[in-house]
Amino acid sequence: MITPIVILAVSAIFFVIGKIRSDIVALCTLLSLILTNVLTPAEALSGFSNPVIIMMIGLFIVGGAILQTGLAKTISGKILKTVGTNDTVILIVVMLVTAVIGAFVSNTGTVALMLPIVVSIASRARVSAKKLLMPLAFASSMGGMLTLIGTPPNLVIQEALTEAGEKGLSFFSFLPVGIVCLTVGTITLIPLCKWFLSKKDTSSEDNGKKQKSLTQLVDEYKLTEQLQILYIPQDSKLAGMTMSKLDLNNVYGLTILERRQESSINNKFIKNINQNTVNADTVFNSKDVLFVSGDSSMVKRFVEDFNLSVMKTTDKRLDFYDIGIAELVMLPSARLLGRKIRNTAFREKYNTNIVAIRRRGEYITDNLADQELKSGDILLIQGTWTNIEKLGQYEEGWVILGQPLEAASRVALTHKSHIAALIMLCMVIAMATDFIPIAPVTAVLLASVAMILCGCFRSIEDAYKTINWESVVLIAAMMPVSIALEKTGASTLLSNTLVNSLGSAGPTVLLAGIYLTTSVLSLFLSNTATAVLMAPIAMQSAAGLNITPYAFLFAVTLGASMCFASPFSTPPNALVMQAGRYTFSDYLKVGLPLQLVIGIAMVIILPFIFPY
Structure with a gap:
Protein backbone atom coordinates (compact mmCIF):
# COMPACT_ATOMS: atom_id res chain seq x y z
CA MET A 1 0.00 0.00 0.00
CA ILE A 2 2.85 2.40 0.83
CA THR A 3 4.76 1.77 -2.43
CA PRO A 4 2.38 3.44 -4.91
CA ILE A 5 1.90 6.42 -2.58
CA VAL A 6 5.68 6.93 -2.32
CA ILE A 7 6.09 6.60 -6.09
CA LEU A 8 3.32 9.14 -6.69
CA ALA A 9 4.80 11.56 -4.17
CA VAL A 10 8.21 11.42 -5.87
CA SER A 11 6.57 11.85 -9.28
CA ALA A 12 4.62 14.87 -8.05
CA ILE A 13 7.89 16.48 -6.91
CA PHE A 14 9.41 16.05 -10.36
CA PHE A 15 6.25 17.38 -12.01
CA VAL A 16 6.42 20.51 -9.87
CA ILE A 17 10.16 21.03 -10.43
CA GLY A 18 9.59 20.83 -14.19
CA LYS A 19 13.20 20.06 -15.17
CA ILE A 20 12.20 16.80 -16.85
CA ARG A 21 9.48 16.59 -19.49
CA SER A 22 6.14 15.56 -18.04
CA ASP A 23 5.71 12.55 -20.35
CA ILE A 24 9.12 11.18 -19.29
CA VAL A 25 8.18 11.58 -15.62
CA ALA A 26 4.91 9.74 -16.28
CA LEU A 27 6.71 6.88 -18.04
CA CYS A 28 9.21 6.59 -15.16
CA THR A 29 6.26 6.43 -12.75
CA LEU A 30 4.75 3.64 -14.80
CA LEU A 31 8.02 1.72 -14.95
CA SER A 32 8.47 2.07 -11.18
CA LEU A 33 5.05 0.52 -10.57
CA ILE A 34 5.99 -2.39 -12.85
CA LEU A 35 9.43 -2.94 -11.31
CA THR A 36 7.99 -2.94 -7.77
CA ASN A 37 5.38 -5.53 -8.86
CA VAL A 38 2.51 -3.22 -7.99
CA LEU A 39 1.27 -3.54 -11.58
CA THR A 40 1.69 -6.26 -14.17
CA PRO A 41 2.95 -5.15 -17.61
CA ALA A 42 -0.54 -5.70 -19.03
CA GLU A 43 -2.11 -3.51 -16.34
CA ALA A 44 0.56 -0.84 -16.78
CA LEU A 45 0.09 -0.66 -20.54
CA SER A 46 -3.72 -0.68 -20.39
CA GLY A 47 -3.80 3.12 -20.60
CA PHE A 48 -2.39 3.07 -24.12
CA SER A 49 -5.37 1.05 -25.36
CA ASN A 50 -7.94 3.09 -23.47
CA PRO A 51 -10.67 4.56 -25.74
CA VAL A 52 -10.01 8.00 -24.25
CA ILE A 53 -6.43 7.92 -25.56
CA ILE A 54 -7.57 6.79 -29.02
CA MET A 55 -10.18 9.55 -28.95
CA MET A 56 -7.52 12.12 -28.02
CA ILE A 57 -5.39 11.13 -31.00
CA GLY A 58 -8.36 11.39 -33.36
CA LEU A 59 -9.39 14.74 -31.91
CA PHE A 60 -5.90 16.14 -32.43
CA ILE A 61 -6.30 15.32 -36.13
CA VAL A 62 -9.79 16.84 -36.30
CA GLY A 63 -8.56 19.96 -34.53
CA GLY A 64 -5.58 20.15 -36.88
CA ALA A 65 -7.90 20.01 -39.89
CA ILE A 66 -10.04 22.81 -38.45
CA LEU A 67 -6.88 24.90 -38.17
CA GLN A 68 -5.35 23.83 -41.52
CA THR A 69 -8.47 24.64 -43.55
CA GLY A 70 -8.82 28.12 -42.07
CA LEU A 71 -12.13 27.22 -40.43
CA ALA A 72 -10.75 28.22 -37.03
CA LYS A 73 -9.72 31.59 -38.43
CA THR A 74 -13.17 32.16 -39.92
CA ILE A 75 -14.98 31.31 -36.69
CA SER A 76 -12.57 33.33 -34.58
CA GLY A 77 -13.02 36.31 -36.88
CA LYS A 78 -16.78 36.24 -36.39
CA ILE A 79 -16.37 35.97 -32.62
CA LEU A 80 -13.96 38.90 -32.56
CA LYS A 81 -16.37 41.04 -34.58
CA THR A 82 -18.92 40.47 -31.82
CA VAL A 83 -16.78 40.80 -28.69
CA GLY A 84 -13.88 43.01 -29.78
CA THR A 85 -10.31 42.53 -28.54
CA ASN A 86 -10.69 43.06 -24.81
CA ASP A 87 -8.91 40.11 -23.19
CA THR A 88 -11.35 39.83 -20.26
CA VAL A 89 -14.40 39.82 -22.52
CA ILE A 90 -12.76 37.23 -24.79
CA LEU A 91 -11.98 35.02 -21.78
CA ILE A 92 -15.61 35.18 -20.61
CA VAL A 93 -16.98 34.42 -24.09
CA VAL A 94 -14.56 31.52 -24.59
CA MET A 95 -15.60 30.02 -21.26
CA LEU A 96 -19.33 30.43 -21.94
CA VAL A 97 -19.16 28.95 -25.45
CA THR A 98 -16.97 26.07 -24.27
CA ALA A 99 -19.25 25.32 -21.31
CA VAL A 100 -22.36 25.20 -23.52
CA ILE A 101 -20.67 22.78 -25.93
CA GLY A 102 -19.29 20.79 -23.01
CA ALA A 103 -22.81 20.27 -21.68
CA PHE A 104 -23.56 17.99 -24.64
CA VAL A 105 -20.14 16.81 -25.90
CA SER A 106 -17.36 15.12 -23.91
CA ASN A 107 -14.98 17.59 -22.32
CA THR A 108 -12.09 16.06 -24.28
CA GLY A 109 -13.96 16.54 -27.57
CA THR A 110 -14.99 20.06 -26.60
CA VAL A 111 -11.42 21.17 -25.91
CA ALA A 112 -10.08 19.57 -29.09
CA LEU A 113 -12.71 21.39 -31.16
CA MET A 114 -12.25 24.73 -29.44
CA LEU A 115 -8.45 24.69 -29.09
CA PRO A 116 -7.56 25.74 -32.69
CA ILE A 117 -10.33 28.36 -32.62
CA VAL A 118 -9.09 29.84 -29.34
CA VAL A 119 -5.48 29.87 -30.59
CA SER A 120 -6.65 31.76 -33.68
CA ILE A 121 -8.64 34.21 -31.53
CA ALA A 122 -5.62 34.85 -29.34
CA SER A 123 -3.39 35.47 -32.35
CA ARG A 124 -5.77 37.88 -34.06
CA ALA A 125 -6.67 39.75 -30.88
CA ARG A 126 -3.00 39.85 -29.81
CA VAL A 127 -3.86 38.18 -26.53
CA SER A 128 -1.55 35.56 -25.04
CA ALA A 129 -2.91 32.09 -25.82
CA LYS A 130 -1.57 31.05 -22.42
CA LYS A 131 -4.20 33.28 -20.85
CA LEU A 132 -7.08 31.53 -22.64
CA LEU A 133 -6.24 27.84 -23.04
CA MET A 134 -6.24 26.83 -19.38
CA PRO A 135 -9.65 28.51 -18.83
CA LEU A 136 -10.79 26.66 -21.97
CA ALA A 137 -9.92 23.30 -20.38
CA PHE A 138 -11.49 24.24 -17.06
CA ALA A 139 -14.66 25.56 -18.72
CA SER A 140 -15.18 22.25 -20.53
CA SER A 141 -15.27 20.50 -17.14
CA MET A 142 -17.63 23.13 -15.68
CA GLY A 143 -19.90 22.74 -18.71
CA GLY A 144 -20.15 19.04 -17.96
CA MET A 145 -22.10 19.96 -14.82
CA LEU A 146 -24.93 21.57 -16.81
CA THR A 147 -26.59 18.33 -18.00
CA LEU A 148 -26.94 14.68 -17.03
CA ILE A 149 -24.76 13.54 -19.95
CA GLY A 150 -22.13 16.27 -19.57
CA THR A 151 -19.60 14.09 -17.75
CA PRO A 152 -19.44 10.38 -16.70
CA PRO A 153 -19.53 11.10 -12.91
CA ASN A 154 -23.03 12.56 -13.39
CA LEU A 155 -24.21 9.23 -14.73
CA VAL A 156 -22.44 7.42 -11.89
CA ILE A 157 -24.39 9.28 -9.18
CA GLN A 158 -27.60 8.87 -11.17
CA GLU A 159 -27.06 5.10 -11.13
CA ALA A 160 -26.25 5.16 -7.40
CA LEU A 161 -29.53 6.94 -6.68
CA THR A 162 -31.70 4.62 -8.76
CA GLU A 163 -30.05 1.51 -7.29
CA ALA A 164 -30.80 2.84 -3.79
CA GLY A 165 -34.45 3.35 -4.68
CA GLU A 166 -34.23 7.16 -4.64
CA LYS A 167 -35.83 9.41 -7.25
CA GLY A 168 -33.58 9.69 -10.28
CA LEU A 169 -32.24 12.91 -11.75
CA SER A 170 -33.63 14.52 -14.90
CA PHE A 171 -31.58 15.78 -17.84
CA PHE A 172 -31.42 19.33 -16.45
CA SER A 173 -31.33 18.53 -12.71
CA PHE A 174 -27.69 19.56 -12.84
CA LEU A 175 -28.37 22.97 -14.43
CA PRO A 176 -28.57 25.08 -11.21
CA VAL A 177 -25.36 23.52 -9.88
CA GLY A 178 -23.65 23.95 -13.24
CA ILE A 179 -24.65 27.61 -13.54
CA VAL A 180 -23.32 28.40 -10.06
CA CYS A 181 -20.14 26.47 -10.78
CA LEU A 182 -19.56 28.26 -14.10
CA THR A 183 -20.31 31.69 -12.62
CA VAL A 184 -18.02 31.25 -9.61
CA GLY A 185 -15.33 29.68 -11.80
CA THR A 186 -15.38 32.48 -14.37
CA ILE A 187 -15.27 35.23 -11.75
CA THR A 188 -12.38 33.49 -9.99
CA LEU A 189 -10.39 32.82 -13.16
CA ILE A 190 -10.38 36.43 -14.39
CA PRO A 191 -7.95 37.70 -11.71
CA LEU A 192 -6.04 34.40 -11.47
CA CYS A 193 -5.25 34.49 -15.21
CA LYS A 194 -4.15 38.12 -15.02
CA TRP A 195 -1.87 37.40 -12.07
CA PHE A 196 -0.29 34.14 -13.18
CA LEU A 197 -0.82 33.65 -16.94
CA SER A 198 -0.14 37.06 -18.45
CA LYS A 199 3.56 36.60 -19.22
CA LYS A 200 3.98 37.17 -22.94
CA ASP A 201 5.34 34.30 -25.00
CA THR A 202 7.66 35.76 -27.61
CA SER A 203 9.08 32.54 -28.99
CA SER A 204 6.53 32.28 -31.79
CA GLU A 205 7.05 35.94 -32.68
CA ASP A 206 10.81 35.49 -32.83
CA ASN A 207 10.40 32.45 -35.04
CA GLY A 208 8.09 34.34 -37.33
CA LYS A 209 10.71 37.04 -37.92
CA LYS A 210 13.27 34.59 -39.28
CA GLN A 211 11.38 33.93 -42.50
CA LYS A 212 9.24 36.14 -44.70
CA SER A 213 5.63 35.10 -45.01
CA MET A 311 -11.71 37.22 -66.23
CA LYS A 312 -13.09 40.22 -64.38
CA THR A 313 -12.49 39.88 -60.67
CA THR A 314 -11.75 42.31 -57.86
CA ASP A 315 -9.91 39.62 -55.91
CA LYS A 316 -6.65 39.14 -57.77
CA ARG A 317 -4.73 36.99 -55.37
CA LEU A 318 -2.48 33.98 -55.49
CA ASP A 319 -3.30 30.85 -53.52
CA PHE A 320 -0.56 28.53 -52.31
CA TYR A 321 -2.31 25.20 -51.80
CA ASP A 322 -0.18 22.99 -54.09
CA ILE A 323 2.05 25.67 -55.61
CA GLY A 324 4.35 27.87 -53.56
CA ILE A 325 7.00 30.57 -53.88
CA ALA A 326 10.39 31.03 -52.22
CA GLU A 327 13.59 33.02 -52.56
CA LEU A 328 16.80 31.52 -53.89
CA VAL A 329 20.18 33.28 -53.48
CA MET A 330 22.80 32.85 -56.23
CA LEU A 331 26.28 32.29 -54.74
CA PRO A 332 29.58 33.21 -56.47
CA SER A 333 30.13 29.51 -57.18
CA ALA A 334 26.80 29.05 -58.99
CA ARG A 335 27.16 27.18 -62.29
CA LEU A 336 24.48 29.25 -64.04
CA LEU A 337 26.09 32.68 -63.50
CA GLY A 338 26.47 34.73 -66.68
CA ARG A 339 23.74 32.86 -68.55
CA LYS A 340 20.51 34.36 -69.70
CA ILE A 341 17.48 32.73 -68.09
CA ARG A 342 16.21 31.62 -71.50
CA ASN A 343 19.40 29.53 -71.89
CA THR A 344 19.37 27.90 -68.47
CA ALA A 345 16.46 25.52 -69.11
CA PHE A 346 15.58 26.21 -65.47
CA ARG A 347 11.95 25.18 -65.83
CA GLU A 348 12.75 21.99 -67.71
CA LYS A 349 15.52 20.84 -65.34
CA TYR A 350 14.03 21.77 -61.99
CA ASN A 351 10.26 21.97 -62.67
CA THR A 352 10.15 25.46 -61.17
CA ASN A 353 9.77 28.93 -62.66
CA ILE A 354 11.73 32.12 -62.07
CA VAL A 355 9.06 34.80 -61.67
CA ALA A 356 11.15 37.75 -60.44
CA ILE A 357 14.69 38.86 -59.58
CA ARG A 358 15.85 41.11 -56.74
CA ARG A 359 19.19 42.70 -57.63
CA ARG A 360 20.77 45.39 -55.43
CA GLY A 361 17.38 46.55 -54.18
CA GLU A 362 15.81 46.56 -57.66
CA TYR A 363 12.93 44.23 -58.50
CA ILE A 364 12.89 42.84 -62.04
CA THR A 365 9.71 41.19 -63.33
CA ASP A 366 9.64 42.08 -67.07
CA ASN A 367 11.57 40.37 -69.86
CA LEU A 368 13.08 37.87 -67.45
CA ALA A 369 14.17 35.59 -70.27
CA ASP A 370 16.83 38.12 -71.33
CA GLN A 371 18.22 38.68 -67.83
CA GLU A 372 21.71 37.32 -67.10
CA LEU A 373 22.08 35.68 -63.71
CA LYS A 374 24.62 37.38 -61.45
CA SER A 375 26.23 36.58 -58.12
CA GLY A 376 24.07 37.87 -55.26
CA ASP A 377 20.86 37.78 -57.29
CA ILE A 378 17.85 36.69 -55.28
CA LEU A 379 15.45 34.78 -57.50
CA LEU A 380 11.79 34.46 -56.62
CA ILE A 381 10.97 30.96 -57.74
CA GLN A 382 7.61 29.26 -58.08
CA GLY A 383 6.59 25.62 -58.30
CA THR A 384 5.13 22.81 -56.27
CA TRP A 385 6.24 22.85 -52.65
CA THR A 386 8.04 19.53 -53.10
CA ASN A 387 9.99 20.72 -56.14
CA ILE A 388 11.02 23.93 -54.37
CA GLU A 389 12.31 21.90 -51.43
CA LYS A 390 14.32 19.69 -53.81
CA LEU A 391 16.11 22.66 -55.39
CA GLY A 392 18.56 22.76 -52.51
CA GLN A 393 19.67 19.22 -53.37
CA TYR A 394 20.49 19.89 -57.04
CA GLU A 395 23.18 22.57 -56.78
CA GLU A 396 25.69 23.83 -54.24
CA GLY A 397 25.82 27.23 -55.94
CA TRP A 398 22.57 28.53 -54.48
CA VAL A 399 20.72 28.60 -51.20
CA ILE A 400 16.97 28.44 -50.54
CA LEU A 401 15.92 31.04 -47.97
CA GLY A 402 13.68 29.64 -45.24
CA GLN A 403 12.08 26.21 -45.20
CA PRO A 404 9.51 25.78 -47.98
CA LEU A 405 7.71 22.76 -46.51
CA GLU A 406 7.26 24.57 -43.21
CA ALA A 407 5.90 27.57 -45.10
CA ALA A 408 3.51 25.24 -46.94
CA SER A 409 2.22 23.82 -43.65
CA ARG A 410 1.18 27.34 -42.61
CA VAL A 411 -0.95 27.87 -45.72
CA ALA A 412 -4.62 27.35 -44.93
CA LEU A 413 -6.51 25.08 -47.34
CA THR A 414 -9.47 27.48 -47.30
CA HIS A 415 -11.23 25.76 -50.19
CA LYS A 416 -11.74 22.78 -47.87
CA SER A 417 -13.18 24.72 -44.91
CA HIS A 418 -16.79 23.86 -45.81
CA ILE A 419 -15.95 20.16 -45.87
CA ALA A 420 -14.15 20.39 -42.53
CA ALA A 421 -17.14 22.21 -41.02
CA LEU A 422 -19.56 19.54 -42.28
CA ILE A 423 -17.40 16.68 -40.93
CA MET A 424 -17.03 18.42 -37.57
CA LEU A 425 -20.79 19.02 -37.35
CA CYS A 426 -21.57 15.36 -38.08
CA MET A 427 -19.05 14.29 -35.43
CA VAL A 428 -20.59 16.59 -32.80
CA ILE A 429 -24.13 15.35 -33.59
CA ALA A 430 -22.96 11.73 -33.33
CA MET A 431 -21.27 12.41 -29.98
CA ALA A 432 -24.08 14.50 -28.49
CA THR A 433 -27.12 12.44 -29.51
CA ASP A 434 -28.19 8.88 -30.09
CA PHE A 435 -29.39 9.70 -33.61
CA ILE A 436 -26.34 7.90 -34.99
CA PRO A 437 -25.87 4.75 -32.86
CA ILE A 438 -22.07 4.71 -32.63
CA ALA A 439 -19.68 5.18 -29.73
CA PRO A 440 -18.02 8.61 -29.36
CA VAL A 441 -14.57 7.18 -30.02
CA THR A 442 -15.87 5.69 -33.29
CA ALA A 443 -17.36 9.03 -34.29
CA VAL A 444 -14.01 10.75 -33.68
CA LEU A 445 -12.05 8.15 -35.64
CA LEU A 446 -14.49 8.40 -38.56
CA ALA A 447 -14.17 12.18 -38.52
CA SER A 448 -10.37 12.12 -38.40
CA VAL A 449 -10.13 9.67 -41.32
CA ALA A 450 -12.72 11.68 -43.28
CA MET A 451 -10.65 14.85 -42.78
CA ILE A 452 -7.64 13.11 -44.32
CA LEU A 453 -9.51 11.46 -47.21
CA CYS A 454 -11.32 14.69 -48.11
CA GLY A 455 -8.05 16.58 -48.47
CA CYS A 456 -8.25 18.77 -45.37
CA PHE A 457 -4.53 18.07 -44.97
CA ARG A 458 -1.85 18.42 -47.59
CA SER A 459 -0.60 14.91 -46.75
CA ILE A 460 -1.04 12.15 -44.19
CA GLU A 461 2.29 13.24 -42.69
CA ASP A 462 0.78 16.67 -41.97
CA ALA A 463 -2.11 14.96 -40.17
CA TYR A 464 0.26 12.96 -37.97
CA LYS A 465 2.21 16.12 -37.13
CA THR A 466 -0.89 17.60 -35.47
CA ILE A 467 -0.87 14.88 -32.78
CA ASN A 468 0.70 16.07 -29.53
CA TRP A 469 2.40 12.86 -28.47
CA GLU A 470 3.65 14.32 -25.19
CA SER A 471 0.07 14.82 -24.01
CA VAL A 472 -0.98 11.39 -25.27
CA VAL A 473 1.87 9.61 -23.46
CA LEU A 474 1.33 11.67 -20.29
CA ILE A 475 -2.32 10.66 -19.92
CA ALA A 476 -1.83 7.05 -21.09
CA ALA A 477 1.03 6.52 -18.63
CA MET A 478 -0.80 8.06 -15.67
CA MET A 479 -4.11 6.22 -16.21
CA PRO A 480 -2.90 2.92 -14.68
CA VAL A 481 -2.01 4.74 -11.44
CA SER A 482 -5.68 4.44 -10.49
CA ILE A 483 -5.39 0.66 -10.87
CA ALA A 484 -2.39 0.68 -8.52
CA LEU A 485 -4.20 2.71 -5.86
CA GLU A 486 -7.33 0.56 -6.04
CA LYS A 487 -5.36 -2.69 -6.21
CA THR A 488 -3.37 -1.91 -3.05
CA GLY A 489 -6.41 -0.53 -1.19
CA ALA A 490 -4.78 2.91 -0.74
CA SER A 491 -7.71 4.82 -2.26
CA THR A 492 -10.34 2.98 -0.17
CA LEU A 493 -8.38 3.51 3.04
CA LEU A 494 -7.99 7.23 2.33
CA SER A 495 -11.66 7.81 1.53
CA ASN A 496 -13.00 5.80 4.47
CA THR A 497 -10.61 7.43 6.95
CA LEU A 498 -11.48 10.99 5.97
CA VAL A 499 -15.23 10.43 5.83
CA ASN A 500 -15.41 8.44 9.08
CA SER A 501 -13.43 11.04 10.98
CA LEU A 502 -15.82 13.82 9.91
CA GLY A 503 -19.14 12.03 10.18
CA SER A 504 -19.78 13.08 13.79
CA ALA A 505 -19.23 16.79 13.08
CA GLY A 506 -22.52 17.31 11.23
CA PRO A 507 -23.78 17.06 7.64
CA THR A 508 -22.13 20.24 6.32
CA VAL A 509 -18.69 19.30 7.63
CA LEU A 510 -19.19 15.78 6.27
CA LEU A 511 -20.25 17.31 2.91
CA ALA A 512 -17.00 19.28 2.85
CA GLY A 513 -15.07 16.14 3.73
CA ILE A 514 -16.64 14.19 0.88
CA TYR A 515 -15.85 16.97 -1.59
CA LEU A 516 -12.28 17.26 -0.31
CA THR A 517 -11.71 13.51 -0.38
CA THR A 518 -13.07 13.21 -3.91
CA SER A 519 -10.94 16.14 -5.07
CA VAL A 520 -7.78 14.61 -3.64
CA LEU A 521 -8.50 11.23 -5.20
CA SER A 522 -9.27 12.81 -8.59
CA LEU A 523 -5.68 14.05 -8.71
CA PHE A 524 -4.57 10.45 -9.12
CA LEU A 525 -7.63 8.55 -10.35
CA SER A 526 -9.81 9.18 -13.38
CA ASN A 527 -12.94 11.19 -12.58
CA THR A 528 -15.13 8.19 -13.39
CA ALA A 529 -13.13 5.84 -11.13
CA THR A 530 -13.21 8.41 -8.34
CA ALA A 531 -16.98 8.83 -8.63
CA VAL A 532 -17.52 5.05 -8.64
CA LEU A 533 -15.41 4.74 -5.49
CA MET A 534 -16.96 7.66 -3.59
CA ALA A 535 -20.66 7.39 -4.60
CA PRO A 536 -21.47 4.40 -2.30
CA ILE A 537 -19.52 6.02 0.56
CA ALA A 538 -21.58 9.19 0.12
CA MET A 539 -24.78 7.15 0.09
CA GLN A 540 -23.78 5.29 3.29
CA SER A 541 -22.80 8.57 4.99
CA ALA A 542 -26.18 10.14 4.21
CA ALA A 543 -28.00 7.03 5.43
CA GLY A 544 -25.97 7.07 8.64
CA LEU A 545 -27.12 10.63 9.35
CA ASN A 546 -30.66 9.80 8.15
CA ILE A 547 -30.69 12.59 5.53
CA THR A 548 -31.29 12.69 1.77
CA PRO A 549 -28.17 11.81 -0.24
CA TYR A 550 -28.51 14.32 -3.11
CA ALA A 551 -26.17 17.02 -1.77
CA PHE A 552 -23.54 14.42 -0.88
CA LEU A 553 -23.70 12.79 -4.30
CA PHE A 554 -23.42 16.15 -6.03
CA ALA A 555 -20.34 16.81 -3.90
CA VAL A 556 -18.92 13.59 -5.34
CA THR A 557 -19.54 14.48 -8.99
CA LEU A 558 -18.26 18.03 -8.43
CA GLY A 559 -15.13 16.87 -6.65
CA ALA A 560 -14.45 14.31 -9.37
CA SER A 561 -15.03 16.73 -12.27
CA MET A 562 -13.64 20.01 -10.93
CA CYS A 563 -10.04 18.82 -10.81
CA PHE A 564 -7.83 21.66 -11.99
CA ALA A 565 -4.66 21.43 -9.89
CA SER A 566 -2.85 18.92 -12.11
CA PRO A 567 -2.20 18.61 -15.87
CA PHE A 568 -2.78 14.84 -15.88
CA SER A 569 -5.93 14.75 -13.75
CA THR A 570 -8.16 15.16 -16.82
CA PRO A 571 -7.50 14.82 -20.58
CA PRO A 572 -8.57 18.47 -21.26
CA ASN A 573 -5.88 19.72 -18.87
CA ALA A 574 -3.28 17.66 -20.73
CA LEU A 575 -4.58 18.69 -24.16
CA VAL A 576 -3.81 22.37 -23.57
CA MET A 577 -0.54 21.88 -21.70
CA GLN A 578 1.82 22.06 -24.67
CA ALA A 579 -0.23 24.50 -26.73
CA GLY A 580 -0.25 26.93 -23.80
CA ARG A 581 3.37 26.16 -22.78
CA TYR A 582 2.21 25.51 -19.23
CA THR A 583 4.27 23.99 -16.45
CA PHE A 584 3.00 21.86 -13.59
CA SER A 585 3.30 24.88 -11.28
CA ASP A 586 0.95 26.89 -13.52
CA TYR A 587 -1.80 24.39 -12.77
CA LEU A 588 -1.05 24.63 -9.07
CA LYS A 589 -1.06 28.44 -9.07
CA VAL A 590 -4.31 28.79 -11.05
CA GLY A 591 -6.09 25.44 -10.72
CA LEU A 592 -5.66 24.83 -6.99
CA PRO A 593 -7.17 28.18 -5.84
CA LEU A 594 -9.98 27.71 -8.36
CA GLN A 595 -10.67 24.22 -7.07
CA LEU A 596 -10.76 25.45 -3.46
CA VAL A 597 -13.03 28.43 -4.24
CA ILE A 598 -15.51 26.27 -6.14
CA GLY A 599 -15.40 23.71 -3.33
CA ILE A 600 -16.18 26.32 -0.65
CA ALA A 601 -18.96 27.82 -2.79
CA MET A 602 -20.57 24.45 -3.47
CA VAL A 603 -20.39 23.32 0.18
CA ILE A 604 -22.35 26.49 1.07
CA ILE A 605 -24.81 26.35 -1.84
CA LEU A 606 -25.55 22.61 -2.21
CA PRO A 607 -27.62 22.38 1.02
CA PHE A 608 -29.88 25.15 -0.30
CA ILE A 609 -30.38 23.49 -3.71
CA PHE A 610 -30.76 20.00 -2.19
CA PRO A 611 -31.87 20.42 1.46
CA TYR A 612 -30.88 17.67 3.89
Missing part, protein backbone atom coordinates in the same frame (compact mmCIF):
# COMPACT_ATOMS: atom_id res chain seq x y z
CA LEU A 214 4.14 34.29 -48.41
CA THR A 215 2.03 37.43 -48.26
CA GLN A 216 5.15 39.52 -47.60
CA LEU A 217 6.87 37.98 -50.62
CA VAL A 218 3.86 38.65 -52.86
CA ASP A 219 3.71 42.27 -51.71
CA GLU A 220 7.47 42.80 -51.88
CA TYR A 221 7.75 41.60 -55.48
CA LYS A 222 4.39 43.20 -56.43
CA LEU A 223 3.22 39.97 -58.07
CA THR A 224 -0.46 40.81 -57.99
CA GLU A 225 0.02 44.25 -59.60
CA GLN A 226 0.81 42.62 -62.95
CA LEU A 227 -1.40 39.58 -62.44
CA GLN A 228 -4.10 38.83 -65.02
CA ILE A 229 -6.49 35.86 -64.91
CA LEU A 230 -7.22 34.55 -68.40
CA TYR A 231 -9.80 32.04 -69.61
CA ILE A 232 -9.35 29.74 -72.62
CA PRO A 233 -12.66 29.46 -74.52
CA GLN A 234 -13.42 26.55 -76.85
CA ASP A 235 -12.61 28.54 -80.02
CA SER A 236 -9.22 29.74 -78.71
CA LYS A 237 -6.12 29.05 -80.78
CA LEU A 238 -4.37 28.13 -77.54
CA ALA A 239 -6.53 25.03 -76.94
CA GLY A 240 -4.48 21.95 -77.79
CA MET A 241 -1.16 23.84 -78.01
CA THR A 242 1.87 22.88 -75.90
CA MET A 243 3.88 25.30 -73.82
CA SER A 244 7.06 24.64 -75.81
CA LYS A 245 5.32 25.60 -79.06
CA LEU A 246 3.80 28.70 -77.50
CA ASP A 247 7.22 29.96 -76.22
CA LEU A 248 5.37 32.52 -74.12
CA ASN A 249 8.33 33.88 -72.17
CA ASN A 250 10.51 34.57 -75.19
CA VAL A 251 7.80 35.95 -77.48
CA TYR A 252 5.70 37.92 -74.98
CA GLY A 253 7.93 38.18 -71.90
CA LEU A 254 5.13 36.74 -69.78
CA THR A 255 5.08 34.07 -67.09
CA ILE A 256 2.22 31.65 -66.38
CA LEU A 257 2.18 31.26 -62.60
CA GLU A 258 -0.43 28.53 -62.53
CA ARG A 259 -3.14 26.74 -64.48
CA ARG A 260 -6.54 25.71 -63.08
CA GLN A 261 -9.77 24.18 -64.26
CA GLU A 262 -12.90 26.35 -64.50
CA SER A 263 -14.81 24.14 -62.01
CA SER A 264 -12.35 24.92 -59.25
CA ILE A 265 -13.05 28.63 -59.71
CA ASN A 266 -16.85 28.56 -59.83
CA ASN A 267 -17.89 25.87 -57.35
CA LYS A 268 -18.44 27.84 -54.15
CA PHE A 269 -19.28 25.07 -51.71
CA ILE A 270 -17.08 22.08 -52.37
CA LYS A 271 -14.00 23.17 -54.28
CA ASN A 272 -11.37 20.75 -55.46
CA ILE A 273 -8.65 23.15 -56.58
CA ASN A 274 -5.88 21.44 -58.51
CA GLN A 275 -3.09 23.93 -59.02
CA ASN A 276 -0.69 23.03 -61.82
CA THR A 277 2.61 24.55 -62.82
CA VAL A 278 3.39 24.84 -66.50
CA ASN A 279 6.32 23.09 -68.18
CA ALA A 280 7.42 22.54 -71.77
CA ASP A 281 5.11 19.52 -72.23
CA THR A 282 2.00 21.18 -70.78
CA VAL A 283 -0.97 21.01 -73.17
CA PHE A 284 -3.51 23.81 -72.79
CA ASN A 285 -7.18 22.85 -72.89
CA SER A 286 -10.36 24.81 -73.36
CA LYS A 287 -11.88 25.98 -70.05
CA ASP A 288 -8.41 26.25 -68.49
CA VAL A 289 -7.84 29.30 -66.31
CA LEU A 290 -4.36 30.85 -66.51
CA PHE A 291 -2.76 33.13 -63.94
CA VAL A 292 -0.39 35.26 -66.04
CA SER A 293 2.15 37.83 -64.83
CA GLY A 294 3.86 40.44 -66.96
CA ASP A 295 3.54 43.75 -68.76
CA SER A 296 -0.10 44.68 -69.32
CA SER A 297 0.45 45.63 -72.98
CA MET A 298 2.00 42.23 -73.69
CA VAL A 299 -0.85 40.50 -71.86
CA LYS A 300 -3.30 42.40 -74.08
CA ARG A 301 -1.40 41.31 -77.19
CA PHE A 302 -1.34 37.68 -75.99
CA VAL A 303 -5.11 37.78 -75.37
CA GLU A 304 -5.80 39.18 -78.85
CA ASP A 305 -3.46 36.76 -80.64
CA PHE A 306 -5.05 33.67 -79.09
CA ASN A 307 -8.65 34.84 -78.63
CA LEU A 308 -8.59 34.58 -74.84
CA SER A 309 -10.93 36.11 -72.28
CA VAL A 310 -9.85 38.27 -69.37
